[in-house]
Amino acid sequence: xxxxxxxxxxxxxxVDWRSGVAREVxxxxxxxxxxxxxxxxxxxxxxxxMDRVRHGEQPWTDLDGLHRxxxxxxxxxxxxxxxxxxxxxxxxxxxxxxxxxxxSVPGLTRLKRRHVIASLSNGNVALLVDMAKYGGLPWDxxxxxxxxxxxxxxxxxxxxxxxxxxxxxxQLLMVAAHVDDLVAAHKCGLRTAYVHxxxxxxxxxxxxxxxxxxxxxxxxxxxx
Amino acid sequence: xxxxxxxxxxxxxxVDWRSGVAREVxxxxxxxxxxxxxxxxxxxxxxxxMDRVRHGEQPWTDLDGLHRxxxxxxxxxxxxxxxxxxxxxxxxxxxxxxxxxxxSVPGLTRLKRRHVIASLSNGNVALLVDMAKYGGLPWDxxxxxxxxxxxxxxxxxxxxxxxxxxxxxxQLLMVAAHVDDLVAAHKCGLRTAYVHxxxxxxxxxxxxxxxxxxxxxxxxxxxx
Numbered sequence: 001x002x003x004x005x006x007x008x009x010x011x012x013x014x015v016d017w018r019s020g021v022a023r024e025v026x027x028x029x030x031x032x033x034x035x036x037x038x039x040x041x042x043x044x045x046x047x048x049x050m051d052r053v054r055h056g057e058q059p060w061t062d063l064d065g066l067h068r069x070x071x072x073x074x075x076x077x078x079x080x081x082x083x084x085x086x087x088x089x090x091x092x093x094x095x096x097x098x099x100x101x102x103x104s105v106p107g108l109t110r111l112k113r114r115h116v117i118a119s120l121s122n123g124n125v126a127l128l129v130d131m132a133k134y135g136g137l138p139w140d141x142x143x144x145x146x147x148x149x150x151x152x153x154x155x156x157x158x159x160x161x162x163x164x165x166x167x168x169x170x171q172l173l174m175v176a177a178h179v180d181d182l183v184a185a186h187k188c189g190l191r192t193a194y195v196h197x198x199x200x201x202x203x204x205x206x207x208x209x210x211x212x213x214x215x216x217x218x219x220x221x222x223x224x
Numbered sequence: 225x226x227x228x229x230x231x232x233x234x235x236x237x238x239v240d241w242r243s244g245v246a247r248e249v250x251x252x253x254x255x256x257x258x259x260x261x262x263x264x265x266x267x268x269x270x271x272x273x274m275d276r277v278r279h280g281e282q283p284w285t286d287l288d289g290l291h292r293x294x295x296x297x298x299x300x301x302x303x304x305x306x307x308x309x310x311x312x313x314x315x316x317x318x319x320x321x322x323x324x325x326x327x328s329v330p331g332l333t334r335l336k337r338r339h340v341i342a343s344l345s346n347g348n349v350a351l352l353v354d355m356a357k358y359g360g361l362p363w364d365x366x367x368x369x370x371x372x373x374x375x376x377x378x379x380x381x382x383x384x385x386x387x388x389x390x391x392x393x394x395q396l397l398m399v400a401a402h403v404d405d406l407v408a409a410h411k412c413g414l415r416t417a418y419v420h421x422x423x424x425x426x427x428x429x430x431x432x433x434x435x436x437x438x439x440x441x442x443x444x445x446x447x448x
Binding site for chain 1: 288340342348349350352353354356357363364365366370371388389390391
């Protein structure tokens with residue numbers, strides 16, 4: 001493999017969205033909801049909401065916008081229709097205040113020495129920039145579905161990343177804890193690395209070029 | 225001023241393009257040309273080449289492509305039409321191997337603590353990512369004219385940066401050593417900081433919100 005750049009899925013792969021969102025839900029809504037179940041239900045609407053955009057049923061909407069719409073639905077379903085506007089806005093920002101997994105910053109820091117490292121997330125640019133500052137993620141640059149106005153797993157995202165980095169698809173390594181992301185990246189010609197994150201509930205091992213259980217392991221594998 | 229993000233012109237403002245390009249020209253072409261004059265002549269074609277794109281006379285072409293076309297013209301004019309392809313390709317990459325001014329990395333590192341810092345350059349994304357790795361520029365993210373398919377001073381670049389960062393134009397501070405860049409940013413509602421770089425041959429002081437002579441001075445001014 002002649003990998004020049006590593007592009008990373010972020011939610012679940014680099015940061016722990018569940019505990020971070022649950023913490024903010026608990027802080028902002030209190031005991032009226034079960035915070036972790038609420039976080040799971042919110043995340044449950046993620047793929048269906050992007051699919052409406054991907055299938056042309058809804059014009060381009062960034063992830064902050066999709067998160068806000070699904071939050072409004074969830075609050076209504078939980079009998080909380082009177083949640084104030086400022087609390088809703090703050091809840092949407094909880095997706096920026098997510099802690100990296102313990103191996104993420106050490107692994108990325110090593111990987112950055114010899115490779116370009118970039119996010120390649122469905123999160124919007126502002127979200128990813130704020131999250132990187134919050135967690136100290138040392139990206140060389142932030143790449144986002146927003147730049148291509150297509151959500152993963154649309155091929156435009158993977159091929160768009162290669163084009164912006166002026167690399168051939170096979171010079172990019174897509175790193176993700178989700179098999180569907182890697183399958184789509186592989187179809188576009190990218191190399192793939194599967195990171196097993198138990199809380200993402202994927203298989204222990206996937207059909208990928210590299211299988212690891214931490215970004216520090218990935219640094220070992222790439223001699224970084 | 226409620227400035228949340230600082231966006232930087234790069235060539236001349238953050239890095240010393242003249243001596244870096246001259247060094248690579250000398251290394252790759254040898255004594256057959258005066259390296260510094262050649263660098264100046266190459267840079268002299270920069271604005272006219274972007275203007276052809278800006279005025280619709282030429283379809284979108286990234287800066288690597290514009291640099292290559294003007295290099296080919298220059299080599300022909302200098303009686304060097306037989307310069308090999310690999311040397312031409314390497315010369316184009318000289319625009320990525322530019323040293324930061326001595327104050328740039330210390331200043332950016334301080335400014336990054338409390339603000340988002342991003343490039344906002346006519347250089348393409350791959351060029352800016354490679355340049356940042358070469359010089360250790362600690363961008364939170366790379367923003368480029370390429371993302372908007374418009375070159376500065378088109379308003380789409382300044383307003384596009386604000387949109388991607390989810391900020392109002394007045395929450396962005398455009399930092400540049402070139403007055404025309406700041407005038408265009410100001411027209412779009414951005415705040416402006418002029419950095420006097422004598423080799424860029426601009427005035428000592430410009431009509432900007434902030435005037436400084438180094439990025440460490442800018443950090444002082446913003447209390448970073």
